[in-house]
Amino acid sequence: MADLPPYPGTPRWVKVFGIIAIGLVLLVVILLLTGGPGRHMGPGGGGGPTPSSSVTEHRL
């Protein structure tokens, strides 16, 4: 069986993609930690789109 030719390495576009992805993940983490958009707890959960208190009162 012939030897495996050397792996040419990870393409540049994948590295650029990875750097952008890491930057976006960090941005999302920062937004979540600072209480910005992106939480999935719903009304009363402290994040995401939340109805005003006058709206939620009607549901009680």
Add this chain to the structure above:
Amino acid sequence: MIMAPGLRKFVLAAHLTFSIGWIGAVVAYLALGVSSVTSQDALTVRGAWVAMELTGWYVIVPLALAALLTGLVISMGTKWGLFRHYWILISLALTILATVVLLLHMPTVSLMADAAREADGADLGGLGGDLLHPGVGLLVLLVITALNVYKPRGMTRYGWRKQHEERTVSQP
């Protein structure tokens, strides 16, 4: 296992239909989200939230799951494989990410739709909108589409090794 040509075309057609349908449904959702933010009419805002909930659960979620499933089948059932090419691996990761975020976000949309159903007209303005999730989601889906159309070069180490093994077997 490599699929027969007829089956491969059928699964590919299904995958394209579900994937493009997913993008179209997100665009429609985004239009509803914009109207829920910009409209001054209480009925429009209420209707937009109810429609966003229905569109999300009954159109976007099924299309996302179907696109993910058919994508897995088409990649594993053809010479492309699932882990051989970077563009497929990244497309898979982004599709899983988009689907997970969608499933985590939809309960919040349901709560907002419930609140919109029961709120008075004056209170509907306090609901706000839902533009971030569909906006970023649409961007991710367009990136996946571009990867699938252009298929940029680049094999993973696993794909490189498998390709060499197959060439060795076919050319003893």
